[in-house]
Amino acid sequence: MINCKERGCDMWSYSNCQVQGRGHIKKKVPCQDKTKTVFENGTYVIALADGAGSAKLSHYGADCVVESTTELFTENFDKLYSNPDGRKVKIKIMEKVLADIKAKADELECTSKDLASTMLAVAVNGDRFIIVHIGDGVVGYLDDSELKIASSPSNGEHANETYFVTSKDAINTMKLFKGNIKNIAGFILMSDGTEQSLYNKKNNSLNQVVIKLMQRNILLDKNVMCKQLESTFKNIIITRTYDDCSVALLCREYGALHSLSKLNIAEKYELYGVKTCDKNAVKRVNRYDLIMKLLKQPSSCKVISNKIHLKPKYTKNHLERLCGLGLVKYENGLYHL
Numbered sequence: 001m002i003n004c005k006e007r008g009c010d011m012w013s014y015s016n017c018q019v020q021g022r023g024h025i026k027k028k029v030p031c032q033d034k035t036k037t038v039f040e041n042g043t044y045v046i047a048l049a050d051g052a053g054s055a056k057l058s059h060y061g062a063d064c065v066v067e068s069t070t071e072l073f074t075e076n077f078d079k080l081y082s083n084p085d086g087r088k089v090k091i092k093i094m095e096k097v098l099a100d101i102k103a104k105a106d107e108l109e110c111t112s113k114d115l116a117s118t119m120l121a122v123a124v125n126g127d128r129f130i131i132v133h134i135g136d137g138v139v140g141y142l143d144d145s146e147l148k149i150a151s152s153p154s155n156g157e158h159a160n161e162t163y164f165v166t167s168k169d170a171i172n173t174m175k176l177f178k179g180n181i182k183n184i185a186g187f188i189l190m191s192d193g194t195e196q197s198l199y200n201k202k203n204n205s206l207n208q209v210v211i212k213l214m215q216r217n218i219l220l221d222k223n224v225m226c227k228q229l230e231s232t233f234k235n236i237i238i239t240r241t242y243d244d245c246s247v248a249l250l251c252r253e254y255g256a257l258h259s260l261s262k263l264n265i266a267e268k269y270e271l272y273g274v275k276t277c278d279k280n281a282v283k284r285v286n287r288y289d290l291i292m293k294l295l296k297q298p299s300s301c302k303v304i305s306n307k308i309h310l311k312p313k314y315t316k317n318h319l320e321r322l323c324g325l326g327l328v329k330y331e332n333g334l335y336h337l
Helices: 022-027 058-082 086-108 192-198 209-219 222-235 265-272 281-294 301-308 312-324
Strands: 002-007 013-019 033-040 043-050 119-125 128-134 138-143 146-151 175-180 184-190 245-251 329-331 334-336
Touching: 013 033, 013 043, 013 209, 013 222, 033 058, 033 245, 043 058, 043 184, 043 245, 058 086, 058 119, 058 128, 086 175, 119 184, 119 245, 128 146, 128 184, 138 209, 146 175, 184 192, 184 209, 192 245, 209 222, 209 245, 209 265, 222 245, 265 281, 281 301, 281 312, 301 312, 312 329, 312 334
Parallel strands: none
Antiparallel strands: 002 013, 013 245, 033 043, 043 119, 119 128, 128 175, 138 146, 138 184, 184 245, 329 334
């Protein structure tokens, strides 16, 4: 299941996906990774949860956790951020999450332990952010142009153990960070399955491909971004692990993340899908750039055709290609960004 990107008024973009792992496909176990993204009350939230493999209904628990955290932060961001007592903020978060877990357990006629799950979330409101993390998985961010780790995996006594929201010491193991956005251009959440491809545990660092994911996230239409994430995870990411894999991104145009006009020629080749061996490669890129510039104002194919001095049938081919790439939309007879 793929949950798609939306855009808010200050142009943060977010996307998320979860894909069932090979091990779970083979054993016919539901995907235990869940993600959710929302923008409400001026607050963006991306959330991710990985259900415990040892808990029989943890996929319900993970779903409950992402629903609970997104609701909590969109409704209470100011109160949580302004409270100087970190312990009290953690208690507030756990009270909400555990109450929702208990309600779900009652509904399913099981115990809360049957719904054990990790919890990762980032909330942004204006120039402020809150990060919360329990268990394994990684919370990373792009500081101008440098990828950094905000929170690394937390394991138990043994390497293959971790903490869950239902653990008795969940509050003590919870990591909570609050701060100012400043130079942060993007955040990323990933489950331990995704870590195998996008995180170097030995160096505690993120793979540079994360910047490429963030760059595309701020440029592409949400449906296209979703399809690309799904394709990448199904064809590449899950081949490196037997576990479920999930990711959530929250990014803005800043630092290393550029608008279309600021991309270099190599980046544009990749974005437009133009082969560098094509003798007309530069001409094609320039034509796409011109069309994109003209489409800052919604226009018909005929109008664009006249402005770029190209026959309508060829202009339409270019426009449809840009639509297919997720860079342009077509509504009510008009093309627009």
